[in-house]
Amino acid sequence: MSSGTLGSGFIITPDGYILTGAQVIAGASQVRVKLNDRREFKASVVGIDPPSDIALLKIDAHGLPTVRIGAPSDAEVGQWVVSIGSPYGFENTATAGIISSKGRLVPDETYAPLIQTDLTLDAGDSGGPLFDLNGDVIGIEAPVHLSFQGLSFAIPIDFAMRVEHQLQLHGRVEHGRLGLSVQEVTAPLARSFGMAKPVGALISSVDENGPSAKSGLRVGDVILQLNGVTINDSTQLPMAVAHLRPGSVVRVEFWRDHGSHEASVMLGAMQGYSLVSDVPAQTTVGQIGLTLRSLASEAVRKAGVSSGVRVERSIGPAALSVI
Numbered sequence: 001m002s003s004g005t006l007g008s009g010f011i012i013t014p015d016g017y018i019l020t021g022a023q024v025i026a027g028a029s030q031v032r033v034k035l036n037d038r039r040e041f042k043a044s045v046v047g048i049d050p051p052s053d054i055a056l057l058k059i060d061a062h063g064l065p066t067v068r069i070g071a072p073s074d075a076e077v078g079q080w081v082v083s084i085g086s087p088y089g090f091e092n093t094a095t096a097g098i099i100s101s102k103g104r105l106v107p108d109e110t111y112a113p114l115i116q117t118d119l120t121l122d123a124g125d126s127g128g129p130l131f132d133l134n135g136d137v138i139g140i141e142a143p144v145h146l147s148f149q150g151l152s153f154a155i156p157i158d159f160a161m162r163v164e165h166q167l168q169l170h171g172r173v174e175h176g177r178l179g180l181s182v183q184e185v186t187a188p189l190a191r192s193f194g195m196a197k198p199v200g201a202l203i204s205s206v207d208e209n210g211p212s213a214k215s216g217l218r219v220g221d222v223i224l225q226l227n228g229v230t231i232n233d234s235t236q237l238p239m240a241v242a243h244l245r246p247g248s249v250v251r252v253e254f255w256r257d258h259g260s261h262e263a264s265v266m267l268g269a270m271q272g273y274s275l276v277s278d279v280p281a282q283t284t285v286g287q288i289g290l291t292l293r294s295l296a297s298e299a300v301r302k303a304g305v306s307s308g309v310r311v312e313r314s315i316g317p318a319a320l321s322v323i
Helices: 155-170 187-193 238-240 296-302
Strands: 007-010 017-020 030-032 040-049 054-060 082-084 094-105 114-117 130-131 134-140 153-158 180-182 200-207 222-226 248-256 258-267 290-294 309-314
Touching: 017 155, 054 155, 054 238, 054 258, 082 134, 114 155, 222 238
Parallel strands: none
Antiparallel strands: 007 017, 017 054, 030 040, 040 054, 082 094, 082 130, 094 114, 114 153, 130 134, 134 153, 180 200, 200 222, 200 309, 222 248, 248 258, 290 309
């Protein structure tokens, strides 16, 4: 695939629909697709969704061979996978490796929990397919990030196909927005909150003008359910919110002051390339990224803890997701 830069993609329908990465074609005035049989086509851009890093192209062709869509949920850590791309323009280059982790959130990249592998990928591999050993596509290769050298990530294909469906129908995707950042609930935090076990997504910062703030949610609350669906960890919430339409009202169950509460939140719209909060998303290398304040004796009593500090703001490594 050529757009002034190099990238990869794969055909999902016999009549020429092609999935690739949004960053592969970002800013391109013309996109050309080169097939394995050496035919080249000018491609039209059906739609681009920068927050998920998914783009859908269309070429004027018929009877094309297509990939088989697999099930990322069936993949296991340690399982062998194969990626096929065009590193530095070397077409049809296969790279093998294993799945290192599933459900990995990468700050400022995409709201989707990613498949992490130990594949060696380079410029030109982005947008290419990640295959399991049955030959089914289970992911789309995400751009190689300089901050994570030696690691590779792929967008789960089931997630990508939901985005593709919206792009094909409407040419764009609307994503809901809560206007807050969340992070993992660790076992020590769960104990300090009076929770039976570490579940949910801990709110680490709130956009003061966003939907959640208007509904009374605040830093330190732990989101337990969204529309009746249990949030087991912080990786679930961003994708669940992003797949809802702006303007829809969601029911949020959250933990505060040693008890569960409910709030109704009317979702806003995800803004541009950002994962959506007006809370700055920055990374300070070598720092955890927390702004802390000591607790007065009265605050300690109300929190039901013997000691500790209050999280005033969380950015960088401490802020895992912005939604």
